[in-house]
Amino acid sequence: MTTLGDFPDWAAWLVALCVLAGSAVTLIGSIGLLRLGNFYARVHAPTLGATFGMGAILVGSALFFSVLETRPVVHEILIAVFVTCTTPVTLMLLARAALYRDRTEGSSDVPPADAAENPLPPQQG
Amino acid sequence: MNWLLPYPLLSAALLALWLLLNQSISPGHIVLGSVIAILASWVMAALRPEKPRIRRPGAALRLAGIVLFDILRSNIAVGRIIVRSREPGMNAGFLTIPLDMRSHQGLAVLSLIITSTPGTIWLDYDAAKGTLMLHVLDLVDETVWIETIKGRYERLLMEIFE
Amino acid sequence: MSLSILMWSLVIAQVLLGLAMCCATFRLITGPRAQDRILGLDTLYVNAMLMLVSFGIRTGSTLYFEAALIIGLLGFVATVALAKFLMRGEVIE
Known part of the structure; x- marks a missing residue:
């Protein structure tokens, strides 16, 4: 068990680098949320924070606690796995909902649904 | 073996999740986690999803x-x-x-x-x-x-x- | 020395994450459409989760980990429910 007072230099630099890089990328992603022009372009912005931003900050956290407690602390993997599996699902659902709304309003910005022109029966499964 | 572990990969992942969440590999947690993982895989078997096969x-x-x-x-x-x-x-x-x-x-x-x-x-x-x-x-x-x-x-x- | 590097970089990181949360909140408030607001809310949840992880490093306590996990779970469920509502809530089927 290391106390915070004699936390080694190299680990402090590494943790600082990881956390700073992660938060900077997350901020860039959120700025994209403001700068990008329409909804479908904006959907791409939060993935920055949810992939690299999250990964870097969690690596920093795992490194910090592993050095601090002088044993491998890897439960950050849980958050990483969880966020990696759920963020795509939410973004896909949201984008599909937006597409559906735009299509029912007859918006010309989105490609139309062409289900009507080939009435094949839905496949099993 | 097949009736005990219908989805071995799922059970292994659940056990790993339990051990990570508790941050311990003591025998007690391994037993408890295994029981939970096996019960959960039986629940999954009742839903009868298509079995994925990872070839390579x-x-x-x-x-x-x-x-x-x-x-x-x-x-x-x-x-x-x-x-x-x-x-x-x-x-x-x-x-x-x-x-x-x-x-x-x-x-x-x-x-x-x-x-x-x-x-x-x-x-x-x-x-x-x-x-x-x-x-x-x-x-x-x-x-x-x-x-x-x-x-x-x-x-x-x-x-x-x- | 190493401690002050770490503490200062954590403060800077938290300021950056705070700004990111402000951007997401701005999108949540201004819209223009419902899907933009939900996207802002989802980003806000992810940023808040990262903020909690950085608080955990700053205080050296692993308690914040559970809080981050729970806020991630809640964010997922909330966004999925809202997206589902957008798809089915206002259109008569």
Whole structure:
């Protein structure tokens, strides 16, 4: 068990680098949320924070606690796995909902649904 | 053995999750976690989902490496578009790609890969025609994107799942 | 020395994450459409989760880990429910 007072230099630099890089990328992603022009372009912005931003900050956290407690602390993997599996699902659902709304309003910005022109029966499964 | 562990991979993942959550590998936690993992896999068996078969674990590892590298690369690309571009998102557009893969698990993994890579999002899959609609942030050259998705991901996924 | 580097970089990181949360909140408030607001909310959840992880490093306590996990779970469920509502809530089927 290391106390915070004699936390080694190299680990402090590494943790600082990881956390700073992660938060900077997350901020860039959120700025994209403001700068990008329409909804479908904006959907791409939060993935920055949810992939690299999250990964870097969690690596920093795992490194910090592993050095601090002088044993491998890897439960950050849980958050990483969880966020990696759920963020795509939410973004896909949201984008599909937006597409559906735009299509029912007859918006010309989105490609139309062409289900009507080939009435094949839905496949099993 | 088959009645005890209908989904061995799922049970192993649940046990690993339990041990990570409790941050301990003491025998007590291993026993408790195993009981929970086996019970949960029985619940899963009652739902009778299609059993995924992972044909080639080596290809799966290679795919994971490729995807991690691509996520890193497109993070940089999307970040550059947001910061540098004067009017970001002006090249964005929809793209339709014909897919050869029909395996449900393969398509599910492909959708996760495409959406979690910054710059591309999975929108709509037409099961009858086997076409996939994407939205791409930097749609300068369509053939490059089609090449990336079919050549880099779909081929490996078909090796793994079909 | 090493401690002050770490503490200062954590403060800077938290300021950056706070700004990111402000951007997401701005999108949540201004819209223009419902799907933009939900996207802002989802980003806000992810940023808040990262903020909690950085608080955990700053205080050296692993308690914040559970809080981050729970806020991630809640964010997922909330966004999925709202997206589902957008698809089915206002259109008569």
